[in-house]
Amino acid sequence: MRVTIDDSRCQGHGRCFSIAPELFESDELGNGVVIGGGTVGPYQEHHAGLAVANCPERAVSIEEA
Amino acid sequence: MSHLPVADFATDFDHTDPAWVNDPYPIYEDLRERCPVAHSDRYGGAWLPVRHEDVAAIANDHEHFTSRTVVVNEGRPGPDAPPAPIGVAPPITSDPPFHQLARRLLLPAFSPKAVGELEGFTRQLCNQLLDGLGDTDRLDAAVDYAQHIPVGVIAKMLGFPPEDGDLFREFVHIILEGVDLPFPERVASFEPLGEYFEAQVLDHQAHPRDDLTSFLLDVEINGQHLEMRHVFGTMVLILAAGIDTTWSAIGASIWHLARIEADRKRLVAEPELMATAIEEFLRAYAPVTMARLVKEDFEFQGQPMRKDDWVLLSFPAANRDPAVFERADEVVIDREVNRHAAFGLGVHRCVGSNLARMELRVALECFLERYPEFCVTDESAVTWSRGQVRGPRTLPLKVG
Numbered sequence: 001m002r003v004t005i006d007d008s009r010c011q012g013h014g015r016c017f018s019i020a021p022e023l024f025e026s027d028e029l030g031n032g033v034v035i036g037g038g039t040v041g042p043y044q045e046h047h048a049g050l051a052v053a054n055c056p057e058r059a060v061s062i063e064e065a
Numbered sequence: 066m067s068h069l070p071v072a073d074f075a076t077d078f079d080h081t082d083p084a085w086v087n088d089p090y091p092i093y094e095d096l097r098e099r100c101p102v103a104h105s106d107r108y109g110g111a112w113l114p115v116r117h118e119d120v121a122a123i124a125n126d127h128e129h130f131t132s133r134t135v136v137v138n139e140g141r142p143g144p145d146a147p148p149a150p151i152g153v154a155p156p157i158t159s160d161p162p163f164h165q166l167a168r169r170l171l172l173p174a175f176s177p178k179a180v181g182e183l184e185g186f187t188r189q190l191c192n193q194l195l196d197g198l199g200d201t202d203r204l205d206a207a208v209d210y211a212q213h214i215p216v217g218v219i220a221k222m223l224g225f226p227p228e229d230g231d232l233f234r235e236f237v238h239i240i241l242e243g244v245d246l247p248f249p250e251r252v253a254s255f256e257p258l259g260e261y262f263e264a265q266v267l268d269h270q271a272h273p274r275d276d277l278t279s280f281l282l283d284v285e286i287n288g289q290h291l292e293m294r295h296v297f298g299t300m301v302l303i304l305a306a307g308i309d310t311t312w313s314a315i316g317a318s319i320w321h322l323a324r325i326e327a328d329r330k331r332l333v334a335e336p337e338l339m340a341t342a343i344e345e346f347l348r349a350y351a352p353v354t355m356a357r358l359v360k361e362d363f364e365f366q367g368q369p370m371r372k373d374d375w376v377l378l379s380f381p382a383a384n385r386d387p388a389v390f391e392r393a394d395e396v397v398i399d400r401e402v403n404r405h406a407a408f409g410l411g412v413h414r415c416v417g418s419n420l421a422r423m424e425l426r427v428a429l430e431c432f433l434e435r436y437p438e439f440c441v442t443d444e445s446a447v448t449w450s451r452g453q454v455r456g457p458r459t460l461p462l463k464v465g
Contacts, residue, residue: 011414014177014422018340029172030419053402054344056410 001064002038003048007031009059016060020047024060032060039065068107068245078105078113080137080354080377081245081451089455090394093382102368108137108244111375112359112368117386117406119366120378123357124411127161129365130357130376132413134158136240136453137356137375140248154302155295157413164412166286171299171416174222174277180419183218187424190217191431206323206432206439207316207460214428215311218420219303224276225265232261233304240305242452262297277303303417311421313352313456315428320457321346321396322433323441328398333437336430342398343425348405349396351381354453355409380406381455439464 152158
C-alpha cells in the first residue's frame with residue numbers, strides 16, 4: 001500500500017507529517033508532501049491510517065498497491 | 066454589555082450574551098437538534114450554523130460568502146472601507162484569487178521549520194514567567210502566565226519592543242471584544258493602533274532588520290511592494306489573530322487540567338500523550354469562531370440569507386458535532402482519530418497553526434514540569450472572554 005496527498009485539498013494543517021513523519025514531510029509553505037513514493041512499510045500501517053483519519057480536509061488517502 | 070439578554074438562541078442569538086460567554090456548548094447542542102442554522106436580528110442580521118457539515122460548506126463557498134470582514138459587529142464595511150479582495154487585514158479578509166497571493170507570502174514565516182527556530186525562545190520565555198512567580202501556592206494562570214506567551218512571541222516575530230505587551234493586548238481587546246460598541250465609537254477606538262503601527266513602520270524603514278515587519282516592507286507581489294494599507298492590515302491580523310487565540314488555547318487547556326485531576330495526573334505520568342492531548346484541547350475548547358458576510362441574497366439550508374447578513378462560522382460548534390466525533394462532548398486526551406477544525410477549514414486555514422501548536426505544547430510542558438499539582442479552588446473566579454475568541458481571562462489556581 002502507498003499514501004497519497006490530494007494537493008488540491010491540502011491546506012497545510014500539518015497533521016500528516018506530525019503523526020507520520022516517516023511517511024510525510026512539510027514543504028516550505030507548510031503543506032504536506034509524501035516522502036519518496038509513499039510506500040507504507042509493514043510497521044507503518046497504523047500511522048498511515050491515522051494520517052488519513054486526522055486530515056481535516058480529507059486530503060490524505062491510502063491506495064492498495 | 067449594551068445588549069438585552071437573549072431569550073432564545075435559535076431566533077435571537079448573541080455571542081456576547083453572558084450565558085454564551087460562560088458556557089456556549091449546551092447552546093450549540095440545543096441548536097444542533099432544533100435548527101440547525103440559527104438566526105438573530107442583532108448586529109444587523111446574523112446566522113449561526115452549528116453542524117460540522119454546514120460550517121465546512123460555508124468555509125469552502127467563496128461564491129456566496131465573502132471574508133471581507135470577519136469580526137461580527139454593529140457596522141458593515143462602508144463605501145470607503147478597503148474593498149475585497151484585499152480587505153482590512155489581508156489575507157484573512159481577502160477573497161480568492163488575491164487571497165492566495167497575500168497568504169503565500171506569509172506562509173514560509175509560519176512553516177514548521179521557521180516555527181521550530183522559535184521554540185527555544187518560547188521555552189525560555191515560559192520558564193522566565195514561571196521563575197517570576199517566585200515561591201507561591203496561588204497564581205492566575207491566565208493573567209500571570211498564558212497571556213504573556215503569545216505576546217512575547219508575536220512581538221519578537223514582528224520586531225516590536227517586548228515591553229509594549231500591555232499595549233498589544235489593549236489593541237486586541239478593542240478589535241475582538243468591543244464588538245457591540247456603536248460603529249463610530251468602534252472605528253474611533255482603532256486610531257491609537259494605526260498610530261502605533263505607523264511609528265513601528267517608520268522605525269523599521271529607518272532601521273531594517275531581520276523580522277516580519279521588515280519582510281512585509283520589502284516583499285513584492287508581481288514586482289510591486291505591498292501597499293501600506295496591506296502592510297498595516299497584515300500587522301493587525303498578526304496581532305489580533307496571534308495573541309488572544311493562543312492565550313485562550315493555553316488558558317483553556319490549563320483550566321481543563323486544573324479541574325480534571327485524572328487527566329492532569331495521566332499527562333504528567335505519560336508525557337508521550339501530549340500530542341493527542343493538545344489536539345483534543347484544541348478540538349474541545351477551540352478558541353476561534355470566524356465570520357463571513359453573505360454576498361447576495363440566497364437560500365442556505367432552507368434559510369433566506371440576505372446580502373450583508375453575518376454568518377458566524379463556529380469551529381467550536383463543528384468540533385462538538387456528534388455526526389463527526391465519537392463522544393463529542395467528552396474530553397479524551399488520548400483520542401487518536403481527531404479530524405478537528407480548530408484552525409478552520411478550506412483556504413483560510415489559520416496561517417499560524419504551527420506556531421500556535423508549538424506555543425501551546427511548550428507552555429503546557431513548562432507549566433506541568435514546574436507545577437505537577439494544581440487545581441481551581443473557586444469556579445466563580447474564572448472568567449471568560451466575550452465575542453469570537455473564547456478563553457479564560459482570569460484563572461486563579463492553587464499550585465503545588
